[in-house]
Amino acid sequence: MNFKNCTLVLAGEPNSIFLEIFFKSLKKINTKNPLVLIGSLKILKFQMKKLSFKKKIKILDLNNLKNYKLNNSYINLINIDYNHKIAFGKITKKSNNYIEKCFITAFKIIKENKIKKIINGPINKRTFLNNKFLGITEYISNKFNIKKNCMLIYNKNLSVCPITTHLPLKNVSKKISKQKIIEKAKLINTFYRKNLNIRPRIAILGLNPHCESIDKFNEDQKIIIPAVKYLKTKKYRVSGPFSADTIFLKNNRSKFDVIIGMYHDQVLTPLKTIFEYDAINITLGLPFLRISPDHGPNEKMLGKNISNPISLIKAINFLDKVD
Numbered sequence: 001m002n003f004k005n006c007t008l009v010l011a012g013e014p015n016s017i018f019l020e021i022f023f024k025s026l027k028k029i030n031t032k033n034p035l036v037l038i039g040s041l042k043i044l045k046f047q048m049k050k051l052s053f054k055k056k057i058k059i060l061d062l063n064n065l066k067n068y069k070l071n072n073s074y075i076n077l078i079n080i081d082y083n084h085k086i087a088f089g090k091i092t093k094k095s096n097n098y099i100e101k102c103f104i105t106a107f108k109i110i111k112e113n114k115i116k117k118i119i120n121g122p123i124n125k126r127t128f129l130n131n132k133f134l135g136i137t138e139y140i141s142n143k144f145n146i147k148k149n150c151m152l153i154y155n156k157n158l159s160v161c162p163i164t165t166h167l168p169l170k171n172v173s174k175k176i177s178k179q180k181i182i183e184k185a186k187l188i189n190t191f192y193r194k195n196l197n198i199r200p201r202i203a204i205l206g207l208n209p210h211c212e213s214i215d216k217f218n219e220d221q222k223i224i225i226p227a228v229k230y231l232k233t234k235k236y237r238v239s240g241p242f243s244a245d246t247i248f249l250k251n252n253r254s255k256f257d258v259i260i261g262m263y264h265d266q267v268l269t270p271l272k273t274i275f276e277y278d279a280i281n282i283t284l285g286l287p288f289l290r291i292s293p294d295h296g297p298n299e300k301m302l303g304k305n306i307s308n309p310i311s312l313i314k315a316i317n318f319l320d321k322v323d
Contacts, residue, residue: 011039012121016297
């Protein structure tokens with residue numbers, strides 16, 4: 001298959017479980033899209049040996065990508081050099097330049113070859129982003145000068161979106177606004193209609209317990225209700241605000257495709273409790289589809305060969321179904 005039909009896969013943090021779940025995924029998927037891994041050949045070989053995984057590797061020439069006809073009978077690799085002497089180690093800032101080179105390479109390929117699909121492995125935000133960005137969603141959006149973005153944790157039965165992402169809880173109330181709620185609801189609606197042919201039913205949560213506050217300024221009354229009213233006048237299928245402590249009950253959540261919350265753990269904690277690893281992280285608003293498995297580097301499980309690959313498998317299968 002032609003290179004422009006490929007899915008780019010960034011290996012992410014070298015000291016993570018990503019290559020383990022990548023190897024496991026290759027055994028289970030039957031994707032029509034060739035996967036092209038961007039990462040270190042040296043690390044790949046170290047971890048293949050450590051995890052007893054065997055597959056032939058095809059090294060791709062970055063300057064000659066358009067001439068390749070690819071399939072998944074090999075690991076198709078764009079090698080990014082990284083001086084590493086063992087299969088796994090501790091996560092440090094040493095890997096920052098390597099991860100940055102992987103991203104830069106992927107962005108260059110996307111722009112030059114018009115590739116529309118990318119998966120990136122987990123990255124330690126504290127060491128890599130160095131407080132410059134709240135998360136990888138914001139990091140990638142910045143590289144493409146995208147001002148309006150949205151983190152969607154997607155499951156076919158129920159997805160969630162936090163208005164604020166990796167933000168300390170004490171700062172959340174200062175960072176939510178009517179404009180942000182409207183922007184993210186619009187991005188979600190566009191994504192569902194374009195890729196899934198669905199007009200999504202969207203629930204919007206309140207910030208305060210039971211959507212009530214003893215303070216004079218009540219965010220639910222002053223920010224969230226006006227946002228919901230505006231979206232309704234524009235014919236979006238939105239409802240709310242709902243109290244976060246009951247919306248995820250089975251009979252309540254079944255009425256919606258997406259639940260928008262005001263902060264990260266308000267919606268990600270219940271979603272992961274319900275679906276565990278069966279969800280993927282999609283960045284909306286980019287000129288391409290960017291997905292990552294919905295988990296981190298997981299240092300505690302390095303080299304144990306017991307990590308669950310379902311989130312990566314779901315990411316690959318999802319990209320198979322969309323244009």
